[in-house]
Amino acid sequence: MGEPAPKIRRTIAEWRAWEEQQPERYELLGDEPRMMAGGTAAHNQIALNVAGWLRERLRGRDCRTFLSDVKLVLPSGRWLYPDLFVRCGPWTGRETAFADPVLVVEVLSASTAGVDLGVKRWAYQELASLADLLFVATDRVKVEHAVPAGDGSWRSVFYTDLSQAIRLEGLGLALPLAAIYEGVPLEGEAADDAAAAI
Secondary structure, three states: OOOOOOOOOOOHHHHHHHHOOOOOOEEEOOOOOEEOOOOOHHHHHHHHHHHHHHHHHHOOOOEEEEEOOOEEEOOOOOEEOOOEEEEEOOOOOOOOEEOOEEEEEEEOOOOOHHHHHHHHHHHHOOOOOOOEEEEEOOOOOOEEEEEEOOOOOEEEEEEOOOOOEEEEOOOOEEEEHHHHOOOOOOOHHHHHHHHHHO
């Protein structure tokens, strides 16, 4: 295991240098890093479903899908590890961080939903390049799609039907909920609907 985040004052640059030496991933939203927790199989499957769907549709374009091993740097210099994000533009393959996502997706879990829907939401909304922000539930069909309204505010639409698709304006794509939840065990009636929709 890596060195635990010590309770000392460091600059953001010092924390980032410290984090890059750790085997675990740490996010920095406040004054001290927070170690990233593992997820469930459903969490993992949803992230893979969305990443795979995006990868196929972005083939031949100058946009790439990145999973949770690559950090997003906020305007403050602090950073987060979203479950996945898409950015467009040149890259070398040696980057460990980007600051210009077009799409960010957070897959919610019981242990992280409060942070994801609270402070992480506000942090992502500081990114000027961000056109689409998705929060995906793992226990039922429910996706929140937040988009900038153009006046500094954000607008959210909730999707709860597997027959729906989410229009990702930043990428010009429509992401079907059936693709997000493909192969994911859901409770009761939603599980039957998921099987039928695929």
